[in-house]
Every structure is written in C-alpha cells, then in structure tokens.
C-alpha cells in the first residue's frame with residue numbers, strides 16, 4: 236500500500252487539516268513554504284495523467300478544497316499556488332495523486 240493510502244487508513248501519522256468522505260488534506264512533512272498542505276483523493280490514483288473524463292471532477296474538487304483551506308489559513312488575499320507533479324521530470328516522489336497548496340511567502344517560479 237502506498238504511504239498516502241496508509242495515511243488515509245490511519246496506519247501512518249499525519250497532521251490532518253481537512254477530511255471528508257472522499258478527500259484528505261494534511262501538512263507536508265518537508266514544507267517548502269510557511270504553508271504547505273497536500274490534498275489527496277481517498278481513491279488511489281497514481282498520476283495526474285490517469286485523469287480523464289471519468290474522474291476529472293477530482294481535480295476540481297481538490298482545487299475547491301485548496302481554496303477553502305487558503306481562506307481558512309488567511310492566504311486567500313496574499314496569494315497561493317497549487318501544484319501537481321506528474322512523473323519523473325516533474326519530481327513526483329509519491330505515486331498517489333496529490334495537489335500541493337503553497338503560500339505564506341513570495342514565491343519564485345523555477346524549473
């Protein structure tokens with residue numbers, strides 16, 4: 236089972252900030268910004284590239300959760316970034332689709 240599925244099943248600890256029937260959000264263990272949260276579907280999907288017409292609502296649902304959390308955390312006005320890495324060149328480390336929510340500082344764009 237992947238590490239994010241273990242977090243979903245409470246077999247691994249995490250700092251949860253949001254949970255509903257289908258999604259979970261928790262703090263990134265190695266934050267790259269003052270606010271760094273990961274939003275995941277409870278369904279195990281490995282890649283962004285696995286998203287198609289049948290499951291595209293997952294991307295929208297995660298974005299809505301990111302917006303809600305950004306508001307709660309007070310970064311909705313200052314700005315924030317959402318990010319999904321897909322595959323090796325993007326640096327994907329965990330193969331369970333996740334949306335990063337980053338904020339709390341002025342960010343640069345680097346590749």
Ligand code: AMP
Pocket residue numbers: 238249261262263264265266273319320326327328329330
């Ligand atoms: P990515 O490079 O897009 O696959 O991002 C994976 C992210 O998961 C990284 O930012 C890691 O710091 C984070 N991460 C890995 N393991 C854990 C964990 N057990 N709890 C919270 N975040 C984690």
Ligand code: ZN
Pocket residue numbers: 236237238239240241278279280330331
């Ligand atoms: Zn998984």
